[in-house]
Amino acid sequence: MPKNKTHYEDCDILVVGGGMAGTGATFEARHWGRDLKIVCVEKANIDRSGAVAQGLYAINCYMGMQWNENQPEDHVRYARNDLMGLVREDLGYDMARHVDSTVHMFDEWGLPMMKNPKTGRYQREGKWQIMIHGESYKPIVAEAAKKSADKIYNRIMITHLLMDENNKNRVGGAVGFNMRTGDFHVFKSKTVIVAAGGASHIFKPRAVGEGMGRTWYAPWSNGSAYALPIAAGAKMTQMENRIVLCRFKDGYGPVGAYFLHLKTYTQNANGENYEKKWYEQTKKLVGEYIDHHPTPTCLRNHAFVQEVMAGDGPIHMVTKEAFQDPHLETVGWENFLGMTVGQAVVWASQNIDPKYTNPELTTSEPYVMGSHATCSGAWVSGPEDISPPEYFWGYNRMMTVEGLFGAGDTVGGSAHKFSSGSFTEGRLAAKAAVKYIEDQKAKDIKVDEEQCENLRKIIYQPLENYTVGRNEITGGTVSPSYISPIQGLQRLQKIMDEYVGGISVNYMTNENLLKKGLDLLKWLEEDLEHVGAEDYHQLMRAWELKHRALTSQCVTEHTLFRKETRWPGYYYRGDHMKLDDENWHCLTVSRRDPKTGKFTMEKMPVYHIIGDEEKKKAS
Numbered sequence: 001m002p003k004n005k006t007h008y009e010d011c012d013i014l015v016v017g018g019g020m021a022g023t024g025a026t027f028e029a030r031h032w033g034r035d036l037k038i039v040c041v042e043k044a045n046i047d048r049s050g051a052v053a054q055g056l057y058a059i060n061c062y063m064g065m066q067w068n069e070n071q072p073e074d075h076v077r078y079a080r081n082d083l084m085g086l087v088r089e090d091l092g093y094d095m096a097r098h099v100d101s102t103v104h105m106f107d108e109w110g111l112p113m114m115k116n117p118k119t120g121r122y123q124r125e126g127k128w129q130i131m132i133h134g135e136s137y138k139p140i141v142a143e144a145a146k147k148s149a150d151k152i153y154n155r156i157m158i159t160h161l162l163m164d165e166n167n168k169n170r171v172g173g174a175v176g177f178n179m180r181t182g183d184f185h186v187f188k189s190k191t192v193i194v195a196a197g198g199a200s201h202i203f204k205p206r207a208v209g210e211g212m213g214r215t216w217y218a219p220w221s222n223g224s225a226y227a228l229p230i231a232a233g234a235k236m237t238q239m240e241n242r243i244v245l246c247r248f249k250d251g252y253g254p255v256g257a258y259f260l261h262l263k264t265y266t267q268n269a270n271g272e273n274y275e276k277k278w279y280e281q282t283k284k285l286v287g288e289y290i291d292h293h294p295t296p297t298c299l300r301n302h303a304f305v306q307e308v309m310a311g312d313g314p315i316h317m318v319t320k321e322a323f324q325d326p327h328l329e330t331v332g333w334e335n336f337l338g339m340t341v342g343q344a345v346v347w348a349s350q351n352i353d354p355k356y357t358n359p360e361l362t363t364s365e366p367y368v369m370g371s372h373a374t375c376s377g378a379w380v381s382g383p384e385d386i387s388p389p390e391y392f393w394g395y396n397r398m399m400t401v402e403g404l405f406g407a408g409d410t411v412g413g414s415a416h417k418f419s420s421g422s423f424t425e426g427r428l429a430a431k432a433a434v435k436y437i438e439d440q441k442a443k444d445i446k447v448d449e450e451q452c453e454n455l456r457k458i459i460y461q462p463l464e465n466y467t468v469g470r471n472e473i474t475g476g477t478v479s480p481s482y483i484s485p486i487q488g489l490q491r492l493q494k495i496m497d498e499y500v501g502g503i504s505v506n507y508m509t510n511e512n513l514l515k516k517g518l519d520l521l522k523w524l525e526e527d528l529e530h531v532g533a534e535d536y537h538q539l540m541r542a543w544e545l546k547h548r549a550l551t552s553q554c555v556t557e558h559t560l561f562r563k564e565t566r567w568p569g570y571y572y573r574g575d576h577m578k579l580d581d582e583n584w585h586c587l588t589v590s591r592r593d594p595k596t597g598k599f600t601m602e603k604m605p606v607y608h609i610i611g612d613e614e615k616k617k618a619s
């Protein structure tokens with residue numbers, strides 16, 4: 001076993017992940033907890049980490065309450081509609097009522113916001129989006145966190161949560177290792193806020209081999225946000241609700257500004273509007289949901305997928321018209337420069353000038369996240385003033401494990417938070433964590449040396465596996481005694497792709513496939529005890545893989561449990577192709593027993609706290 005140094009840190013609030021939600025949590029924790037010790041631990045470097053690392057061109061969640069552009073109730077209706085009826089309205093409302101104040105702080109901190117020259121208000125891209133010159137977005141929020149924290153640790157991957165010896169359902173901190181030095185880090189903490197982003201690369205990506213880094217979702221988001229709480233026995237919700245994105249082909253460049261600001265539109269290879277072709281077929285599957293406005297994201301995907309399967313692909317974005325306007329042409333290119341420069345490179349390499357060629361679109365492999373047009377993640381308590389009893393257990397955004405909070409992609413049930421809403425949710429979680437400490441709920445937490453020492457051995461085991469197993473290498477990297485992280489990852493992706501509804505099966509699965517998938521995932525789990533890491537970077541890859549594998553088990557259990565196709569276009573249950581509101585207008589909740597590894601599933605009610613627009617008008 002390698003002789004790495006061990007570092008101990010005692011703190012009050014430990015923030016795991018310094019992305020949008022983590023920086024928000026770190027900033028707000030200082031506001032309410034002046035005397036508390038606040039530590040943020042990040043796998044990369046918070047200046048350029050997480051989904052916003054490259055920058056963004058729009059803040060996708062801003063109400064504009066000061067000008068009565070939208071109210072929080074409107075946003076709840078919007079998210080509910082997009083998620084086919086199933087969201088935690090208490091969480092969505094709570095985020096929406098606070099999100100404008102977050103955006104106003106970004107403005108004060110120097111984020112370049114575009115202004116509408118006529119009204120002086122923020123420049124709208126769409127009903128909820130405002131436009132920014134956002135290349136510097138992440139360093140700006142990171143600065144706020146750096147000024148607020150007692151300490152920021154970069155390059156440390158958190159692998160496990162620590163638990164209180166006296167109360168196994170209370171958190172006591174977290175452990176991880178420094179990916180550069182290999183040192184072991186023990187953070188004993190009264191509360192932990194998990195803000196570790198979503199999960200890419202659990203399903204086989206469209207871009208494989210040397211291109212496998214090019215996914216829509218950040219390739220370094222490896223599901224720690226889910227695996228850490230799942231392993232600790234926290235309940236999860238809506239993990240079946242994976243997201244599939246319609247984006248520009250190969251570069252995954254964003255389409256939001258194109259649809260909303262440039263007013264471009266899609267058509268099939270024959271120049272036809274294909275979406276209306278699939279109206280009747282979709283209506284048979286989901287009923288009146290297809291008549292909702294705006295059309296739910298998954299249903300637009302559905303038309304895309306059906307059209308391609310019917311042989312009328314590829315689907316194109318019609319850019320040739322909009323790009324004749326020099327202003328719109330500039331916006332179209334700047335959009336990529338601010339957040340996905342790779343798309344411009346792909347087009348250049350394929351000789352595509354969108355002024356003269358309509359570029360192709362594609363649907364991505366599925367991802368798991370809680371902050372975009374999807375709502376997978378932890379089952380958390382809502383705010384006390386609006387949450388019904390089933391949704392409230394004392395502290396806002398606290399999971400079902402005491403002292404363990406979540407924000408951003410980590411939290412399930414509350415879609416359409418995006419960057420600003422994730423930062424806001426981090427702030428809400430931190431405020432509640434401070435209150436939890438002030439209420440003396442974190443007294444007498446005990447984490448003994450044995451627990452830390454056991455985890456230390458587990459964390460470094462892949463190095464040991466390699467050191468021993470390399471003596472038996474038969475050729476190249478092939479050894480009978482260990483598998484490498486990349487081999488394990490590809491095996492995971494193949495299972496998820498073929499059995500749980502990935503791209504190669506056009507997002508189709510069923511009970512038989514899911515059961516087989518669960519068997520294969522169990523065997524993979526066994527084999528991952530033998531994953532080998534030749535250096536600290538590979539050790540990180542090994543732990544990323546283990547977190548992805550656990551997240552995948554949870555996704556598969558949830559997909560098996562929900563016996564309907566609620567979100568065609570995200571995935572299909574071939575044995576239950578229709579949406580079934582009578583039996584499945586509910587949220588799914590799972591818990592994995594940390595001792596046995598067995599998942600139990602339950603249904604939780606969906607409360608429609610916010611009335612719909614028609615009723616509001618009528619009253």
Ligand SMILES: Cc1cc2nc3c(=O)[nH]c(=O)nc-3n(C[C@H](O)[C@H](O)[C@H](O)COP(=O)(O)OP(=O)(O)OC[C@H]3O[C@@H](n4cnc5c(N)ncnc54)[C@H](O)[C@@H]3O)c2cc1C
Nearest residue numbers: 017019020021043049050051060158196197408409418419
């Ligand atoms: C491609 C793409 C485009 C988007 N476009 C927009 C847009 O235009 N406008 C908008 O408002 N929003 C957009 N979003 C959404 C927005 O980026 C997310 O909602 C937001 O970043 C989620 O915040 P988060 O903190 O949960 O995750 P992240 O911001 O991704 O942060 C997670 C952090 O946790 C760290 N981490 C992960 N695992 C560990 C671990 N084990 N230990 C320590 N640290 C760890 C990561 O390195 C990362 O820094 C987009 C997202 C994507 C993926």
